[in-house]
Amino acid sequence: MFDKIKSNIENDRQGVIDLQKLLVSIPALAPESGGEGEMKKCQALVEYLRRWHFPEPEFYHAPDNRVPGGKRPNVLYRIKGKSGTRRVWIMSHLDIVPAGELSLWKSDPFQLRVDGDRIYGRGVEDNHQGMTASIIAAKAFIDQGIAPEYDLCLLMVADEEVGSEYGIKYVLENHSLFSRDDLIIVPDSGEPDGAAIEVAEKSIMWLKVVTRGVQAHGSRPDLGRNAFRAASHLVVRLDELYRKFDKKDSLFQPPYSTFEPTKKEANVPNVNTIPGDDVFHIDCRVLPGIPLLEVENAIRLWANDIERRFNVTIEFSFSQKAEAAPPTPADSSVVKALAAAIKTVYKVNPRPCGIGGGTVAALFRRAGFEAAVWSKLNEVAHQPNEYALISNILGDAQVFSHVCLNRI
Numbered sequence: 001m002f003d004k005i006k007s008n009i010e011n012d013r014q015g016v017i018d019l020q021k022l023l024v025s026i027p028a029l030a031p032e033s034g035g036e037g038e039m040k041k042c043q044a045l046v047e048y049l050r051r052w053h054f055p056e057p058e059f060y061h062a063p064d065n066r067v068p069g070g071k072r073p074n075v076l077y078r079i080k081g082k083s084g085t086r087r088v089w090i091m092s093h094l095d096i097v098p099a100g101e102l103s104l105w106k107s108d109p110f111q112l113r114v115d116g117d118r119i120y121g122r123g124v125e126d127n128h129q130g131m132t133a134s135i136i137a138a139k140a141f142i143d144q145g146i147a148p149e150y151d152l153c154l155l156m157v158a159d160e161e162v163g164s165e166y167g168i169k170y171v172l173e174n175h176s177l178f179s180r181d182d183l184i185i186v187p188d189s190g191e192p193d194g195a196a197i198e199v200a201e202k203s204i205m206w207l208k209v210v211t212r213g214v215q216a217h218g219s220r221p222d223l224g225r226n227a228f229r230a231a232s233h234l235v236v237r238l239d240e241l242y243r244k245f246d247k248k249d250s251l252f253q254p255p256y257s258t259f260e261p262t263k264k265e266a267n268v269p270n271v272n273t274i275p276g277d278d279v280f281h282i283d284c285r286v287l288p289g290i291p292l293l294e295v296e297n298a299i300r301l302w303a304n305d306i307e308r309r310f311n312v313t314i315e316f317s318f319s320q321k322a323e324a325a326p327p328t329p330a331d332s333s334v335v336k337a338l339a340a341a342i343k344t345v346y347k348v349n350p351r352p353c354g355i356g357g358g359t360v361a362a363l364f365r366r367a368g369f370e371a372a373v374w375s376k377l378n379e380v381a382h383q384p385n386e387y388a389l390i391s392n393i394l395g396d397a398q399v400f401s402h403v404c405l406n407r408i
Helices: 002-010 013-025 040-051 126-142 168-174 228-238 241-242 292-310 333-346 360-364 390-405
Strands: 075-079 083-093 113-115 118-120 150-157 181-185 196-201 203-212 258-264 275-287 314-322 353-354 369-372 387-389
Touching: 002 390, 013 040, 013 118, 013 126, 013 390, 040 075, 075 126, 083 126, 083 390, 113 150, 113 196, 126 150, 126 241, 150 168, 150 390, 168 360, 181 333, 181 360, 181 390, 196 333, 196 360, 203 292, 228 241, 228 275, 228 292, 228 314, 275 292, 292 314, 333 369, 333 390, 360 369, 360 390, 387 390
Parallel strands: 083 150, 083 181, 181 369, 196 353
Antiparallel strands: 075 150, 113 118, 118 387, 196 369, 203 275, 203 314, 258 275
């Protein structure tokens, strides 16, 4: 049966192009990004899949009064399998990030451009590749009249790019859709050879540091307290975090915790003024087993010392702070099923890995469900001229179908 499904998928290049063309043409941006949410895109997709004879979907929309209609869409398609003992879930997201600087694009980011095996447009990789691959896999079962071994459930959610409050987090908190025996796949991260199966993520802490001193004329530093100078001393001290928290774990790349000063906010607009206030941000990605509180306390001790030395105050706040979720075991059913499928389709030796970035798999893992993150990606998400390979989409669809055809 896999040969029939595989052949159906291999011959559906035009289906990939047509579906991606639709998805790219409807920007689905969160209100935080100046958009109206994902409902227009969801409605267009539902209507499109009716033409492909998909079953009627289930809706689990989240209320959000910031968007037209007051709802953020979460839509589920079930392709019934031979056995109801477990389900194979493939969860993708409807929303995208803004196009960014348009002058950097070689074509309209919201009009699909096809160039051989490459398709260009905002969202074609993140996350239309995973969404399209899962749909093409499901379409092959429908076209061939073949039932998967277990129910194939395609869940397409809102709000992944800005926190998932109205997406998978809402679904998990308000609906009992998942069971411990289910296989949950999140096609939202990967590597160009398709071998990496993400099973673990680092803890994440985004720390905003506000330093307050006294503004003064540039020629009279004796009358001021330079917040920028004081904050810079704290930035330099951050290098010590790499030595203090030097644990290594080869599952991750890089195999150590990272502590990087990133965003620097403007202080004074002119050269000859000593800034009284200064703001910068720190992005910490911390290996499991190292409590975030220990990292925060180390930075706080240095900040206290700098406060005394420079007669300033330093305040902390967090835009994101989450301890690492329990990892998905490398010998779990979902990892073993994916590994067998990847080896069959892509002829590579799969390997479990950990990442520093955050995915919604962490939400599943914290809720007690084993989830694996996988796609064959060139990792151009959020970049200008974002692209995906049609061959990868068709290959990923074959991987998903292989998982669905084999009894675990």
